[in-house]
Amino acid sequence: MKLIKILALALACVLSAGIMFGCVSDDGAEGGSAASDVTEITIYNNKVEIDEALKAFAATYEAETGVRVNVRTAGGDVSYSVSLKADMQGGTEPEIFVLEGPSGFADYNDRLTDLSDQPWVEDTTLEYIHEGKVMGFPVSIEGYGLAYNMAVLEQAEIDPATLVNYAAVEAAFAKIDSMKDELGLDAVISFPASGGMTWVTGLHNWNTYLTNGLAYDDYSVADLMMNGEVDEDRLAAYARYVNMLFKYSDQRVLLAGTYDDQINAFVQQKTAFIHQGNWAEPNLYGAGMDFDVAFAPHPYLDEDTDGIFVAAPSWYVVNNLAPNADAAKDFLAYLASNPNGHDYMVNQAGMVPAFDSVELLPSGQLSQSMLEWVAAGKIYNWQQYRMPDGFGMDTLGPIFTQLANGDIDEAEFCARIAAEVATLKQ
Amino acid sequence: MSTYKNKPVFWLFVAPCLFAFVMVMIIPFILGVYYSFTDWNAVSMNINWVGISNYREVFSNPRFLHSFYITTMYALLNIVAVNVVAFALALLVTGKLKGANFYRSGFFIPNLIGGLVLGFLWQFILNTVLPSTGSVMGIEWLRNLMPLAKPNQALGSIVVVSTWQYAGYIMMIYIAGIQNVSDSLLEAAQIDGATYFQRLRHILFPMIAPAFTIASFLTLVNSFKQFDVNVSLTNGGPPKTFMDMTVNSTDLLALNIYKEAFTYNRLYSAQARSVIFFIVLTGVSLIQVYFNKKREVEL
The missing domain is CATH 3.40.190.10 (Periplasmic binding protein-like II)
Structure with a gap:
């Protein structure tokens, strides 16, 4: 009996000691590497x-x-x-x-x-x-805009240079939509508003509301937002544009699509446009994109706004x-x-x-297209990161999703965005 | 314990466990409660005491209230679904079924797969496999099925997936319970003319009441703490309207707290939510165990 007790005591000592030495030897290793x-x-x-x-x-x-x-x-x-x-x-x-x-x-x-x-x-x-x-x-x-498949637009006889105001882009979308069968398309644009993709809607697309048509260092709309207010006319025009994109979007990509679904729909030439930026190039080429692409603006205003979003x-x-x-x-x-x-x-x-000082040119066509817009000086800023963390993706994003699946209409969309923006006032 | 004479040995044995428990449970818990009364964001060096304002904000936040409501709904659905399925499976594999052992391990295996993996797997099944099956077989409703894009169906999908994952585990508890019921009781009842359901209702159920206590406690706690399947299957979506606001329809409490902490970067408010979550969960499970214990019978 006594032997067992001693044995138990010894084991317990070993266990406790193990913990102590476990910590110490860890520190020792760190000290060792710092000493070199x-x-x-x-x-x-x-x-x-x-x-x-x-x-x-x-x-x-x-x-x-x-x-x-x-x-x-x-x-x-x-x-x-x-x-x-x-x-x-x-x-x-x-x-x-x-x-x-x-x-x-x-x-x-x-x-x-x-x-x-x-x-x-x-x-x-x-x-x-x-x-x-x-x-x-x-x-x-990085830059983004309405990335388009050049061949499809050519076939539909649409000059991408004209896509600089709402009337022109709306007409172009309607035209492509009416020619879907001859062009072999499922939908006009590949644009997800589903749960995991709210960075596209709540951050990138929303940034077009903040900066489209403004000078690069003009923060007026973003400042207004951080003060809890929205520019109602601008928001209404923006909502009209978003709703139009949703209407002409591939519905499965829109409502349940993942990033891969979005990329694949465009690469398989099932859509003429994709709402992505040049960072998507590795994925696009990886999925086998072998046609010419470039960026067009996101022109949701009635007046011309000729530039893409680069920052x-x-x-x-x-x-x-x-x-x-x-x-x-x-x-x-x-x-x-x-x-x-x-x-x-x-x-x-x-x-x-x-x-x-960097003279090397990027190999991807979207990056090249972006650099052309930069060289022409036609760029708008990214200001979505002025919002507090999570606001764009997790607070605004779901409102876009509801507009996409028809739960709410444009007016309600504007009202809910305005209500959420109002909470930003400090 | 009071009769135990050899105190040093006792403490030596307890020390390793106690040390680990204090370091990884007690201290973080106390720190967490403390942080819930501050404006801590995990990064800044300045931590200011703000009193109960975090708690006040949390209780007036429609998103958190919705999350509470939806988690309760989910827990109720999930407890029923898991226990019914698990008990049915247990009856099945303790019956006179050929290859019962094979089925037992078969039903148990989903529990060995991590919840995150399961979530992504089922997301693929629900978003891609079902619609393409529908279009191949020409079934229109299956082709247009998008359960993860509809609020109620999305919550249902989480219940289905977590049942599929967890029922096998709970089944094991029921099997152990059922095997402990002596055959003589059931046989005696049978000779007296009791039907199958009478034997189930009046003999098996009371006899395995302890198993019910454990199983419902485990499923209760597990349902409230649901996180991994939630994150990978729906990540909170799809949105719906609640109190005239857009909220995420499957934003269960654990996910809500996680997002508050790590996407909104408001760790102070997430800590307050965690404390509330802890109190509610402890309360609910104590009540549940108390009432279930009362139903248990001793032979």
Whole structure:
């Protein structure tokens, strides 16, 4: 009996000790790596699709400079912010992470580093300025509009250059709709308003309400919104346009479609238009797109609005609470100025850099079309990220879905949007 | 415990578990309650005490009230569906069925698949497989079926999927209960002329009342905490109108709290919701166990 008791006691000791040593040895491992001489920085990446390219670039960078760059990738915007927060709560501070607009910059204010003295600031117009200082490095530029299949529009004898006001785009949609059989189409546009796709409606499409026809630095409509008010005439015109897009959309894609469904409908030439931006290129070409495409505007006003929506949607920021913030600044400078950095951004990651010194051209036609609009100076801003987190996708998005499935009409759509916008007044 | 003399040994055995429990349950719980009275957003270093304003906001929020309502509806439907199906399956595989063991494991297997995977699987079935089956076989209503785009059908779909997943597990509990009922009782009743349903109603049900207590407790808690299937199957959608507002029709409580925390970035308000959720869930399950216990019989 006594023996058993002693044995039990010993086992219990081992168990307790195991826990204690488990913690200690963990700390020991961390201390060990910090003690070695290699400077390490961690970049917290939010794009799954560029993970491999970024890791390859990080290896190149380490070979040239001796600074080790760890790439951590967390996909999708929701899980990105979740895992970033979890890491920071757990005491791990990455040197570089991604922010997407005013609410992010406000939330992470304590960690931001002033980058105003960095060499790349001269080379771009899209740096993020927070409280008067340059705080964000533009990751890339992205653009969207009504992407169209050139051959289909040609066959329907529609000149895309004329799609600059509501009357013209409405007439074009009606014409294509009437010719669906000869063109081999199921519907005019591939445009989902289903649950998982509210980023297309509640963010990108809604941004056309905020910026269409306005000068690039004109924030009047967005400011009005953040003050809890809507421009009723503009909203009515916008609702009329959204309803028209819904009417001519492939109904299955509209109501139950996923991203893949949306892409496939367009790639299989079942629709003439798709409501996506140049970021969808890898998916479009991956699904076998072999026809010519370009962007047209989202012209919902009666007067002409001749431009597409182009901006830097996200920025790298340097975390001043992380151990090697200065090494992170050098990394970003290298990325913006070195040919290796340009090659990585354009050719490996398939992005369109926001820096004037980059001379490489993107290979995708949508990106090329976007750059033509940029060169012509016909671009409107992205201001949807001025809204609080979740407002566009999770508060406005479902209202679009209800308009799409016929639960509410245009007037009710405007009323509900106005009611939700009213809650934004501080 | 009071008769146990060797206190140091007792505490040594408890220590590992206690340590883990305190670190991952008790401390986070207390922190969570504390944060629900602040404006904490998980990022900022400034945390300000705001009193009960988070709770006040939560109770006047139509979306949260709707979420509460819809979760209750879901829980009721799901408890009934899971238990009925599980009990029926248990009767089936404890009967004189050939290959009963094979069926037992067959029904249990969906429970081994993660809820997220199941959700995406069924989303594919409901959105793609059913309509294409409909168009191949020329069945018009099946082709136009979009259950995940209709509020009530979407909630029903979650019930179906979670029943499919969970019934096998609850079935095991019922099987264990049924196997413990001595055959002599049932045989005696049979000789006395009791029909199958009389034996079921007057002998089997009272005898396996403990199994009912456990099964309904598990399904109750599980239904209220439904998250993974919800997230992957509908992610809250499709929207519907509630109190003149657009709300998500399958926005169950756990998902509502998750979204409040991680898409709206209002962790303080999400913490307040979690505390309310905890109190309600504890209350409901204690009441349920109390009433079920009263029905149990001792031999």
